[in-house]
Amino acid sequence: MPSETRRPRTSRRLLLGGLVSALLATTIGVSAAGPAGAAQSLRLQYKTSATGATADQVEPWFDLVNDGPSAVPLSEVKIRYYFKADSPSQQYRFACSWAVISCSTVTGTFGAISPxxxxxDRYLEVGFTSxxxxAAARTGDLQLRFHRTDWQTTTQSDDHSFGPARTTYGDWTKVTVYRNGALVWGTAPAGGGPSPSPTPTVTPPPGGNAGVVxxxxxxxxxxDPNITAHKWTVRTNSGGPGVPGASWPKGNVSFPSIGTGNQALQLKAVSDGTGAxxxxxxxxxxxxxxxxxxAARVNFSDAxxxxxxxDNIVETFFTITPLAADLDPNYSEQDFEYLPNGGWxxxxxxxxxxxxxxxRNEPWLAVNVHNEVRASYAGWHNLVLQVSGGQIKYYIDGALFAQHGDIYYPETVQSVNFNLWFISGGxxxxxxxxSYVQQVDWFYHAKNEVVAPNEVVNRVNGYRSAATRWVDTVPAP
Incomplete structure (x- = not known):
């Protein structure tokens, strides 16, 4: 790709499952209050897996205990962890790495304390959707974390709720618990009156179909001049991903007949074991x-x-936004990647x-989430990617393969790519x-519309029945 550099995964991949992010809410005061009395039923236990005075991420882990005689709806409960921001303008993002009750039910927002x-001067508020x-039960592990949006090291030694010696769970009153807005556990920092829960700003995606390709x-x-006219590019420039020194010849892209009356995009990759x-x-x-x-119909090869x-070969269909700088918050990418001979x-x-x-390339830090299936995918497959309403859904042959969201949701316009490349060292x-090949029978995109996998196929068949080979009504940015 002309301006992007891809990179191999490594065992140092940072895999954060079920993440939720929010921008800093408006300034809100928090009252000073003592620990909850004996009549209160909820109790909070805490430990941390990041005990240093500074850390790449703050890692408060919670276990909420119900000592009362009846069940408590978790949607009524908020947990607040208080900290000192590294600067007045610094923003943070929340992550749920793992939870016994499922990260899909755990939310995280940030609020401010004034004075x-x-x-x-800030707090992380953890809530639950369901x-x-x-009675007499506990949530079990809530393995949580948060980090600066610029991914710089954060100082936590001066944070109200931080307990560096807490490497095993124990009661911790420096984290508060609220039920229906009332403090039921812990001691909040001194400040104003009790505050309402912060509400994250959510911008809904624009609705309706806004064009197709x-x-x-x-x-x-x-x-063929129509390739350029249709805004496609055949890559010829050097660089990653793949084997250092490898070239990207224009002739490695062709459009053969595939025996069904149709042509296909075909990518070819060859090697003699050297970079040159x-x-x-x-x-x-x-x-x-x-x-x-x-969506695309792709023919993967096992040999x-x-x-x-x-060889460790990578066969792909993906979308991507260029990386402007290390840990660029506007970067995004959604990949289907098939490795027939393994790798990484x-x-x-x-x-x-x-x-x-x-x-970040050096030292390597990957902020991604993935799902995988260890099986052969040789042959033709319909791949569908839906990006809407904060959720990214991947389908293979009509079956849901993966679902991601939160900080992984794309924020800026992307390109659509197909490439075939060898893993460096593989x-x-x-x-x-x-010589390896990958083929693509067709590509389809519906802007701002969630189209079911079976309906995608119906629409493609409709174009073919009408002998329509190319449509583009999606406006350029």
Missing amino acids: GTASA GNLA FDDFAYTNSD GTQQAEFLHQRKFLEGTY PVSGPDG GEPGNIMYATSWETY LVGSSTQR
Whole structure:
């Protein structure tokens, strides 16, 4: 891709499941209050997995206990962790790494305390969307964390709720619990009166269909002028991803007949085991895509069409926003990636669906979430990606494969890409040239519309019945 640099995954991948993010709410006061009395039923236990005075992420882990005689609806409960911001303008993002009750039910927002104290001018408020905490029961682990939006180190030694010695769960009154707005556990920092819960700002996606793109890939060859007219690019520039020194020849993109009366986009990658002898391929559309439905019918291969097998090859369909700088918060990427021979520590064929918030090259830090299935995906498959309402859904052949959201939801316009490349360090020890191919029968996008996988196929069949090979009514940004 002309302006983007991809990178391999490593075992240091930061995988944060079920994340929820929110911008800093308006300034809100919090009252000083003593620990809840014996009549109160809720009790909060705390420990931390990040005990240093400074940390990449603050990691408060909670276990909420119901000592009362009846169940408590968790939707009535808020937990507040108080801290001192590193600067007045600094913003933070919340993450639920794992929870016994499921991260999908856990929310996180940030509020401010005015006037602040020496140990607190902000708080993280943790809430729940559903569930009941039975009498004499506990939630079990709520493994939470939050970090600065610029991913710089945060100081936590001066935070009101931080307990560096708390490496095992124990009662902790420096974190408060509210039920229906009333303090029932813990001591809040001194300040104003009790505050309402902060409400995160949610911007709904624009509704309705705002254009479509359909391409049947009826091109003569990689020099066909209609490719450029239709805003596609055949990549020829050097650089990542893949084997250092590899080239991206224009001729590695072609449009053969696939025996069904249709043509397909075909990507070819070849290697003789050296960087200079390695060629990769990529075909990409302009940046103008964000919310809506993306779909493609893709033919994955488990073996080369010639030469020895075993290279770590990556066969892809993805969307991406360029990385402007390390940990760029506007970066995004949603990937279907099939590795027929494994790679990134995997020994055999594996399909990934990965959503990216951002990353840093040196030292490597990946902020993404993924799902995977270890199985062969050789052959034709319908891939559908839905991006709408804060959720990213990946479908393969009509079945939901993965669902992500929160900080991984894209924020800026993206390009659509298909590429075929070798993982650096993943070539087999042979000088015999081998050649791999990936084919794409069609591509479809509906802007600002969630289209079910079966309806995508119906629409594509409608275009083909009408002999329509190309449509683009999505405006450029």
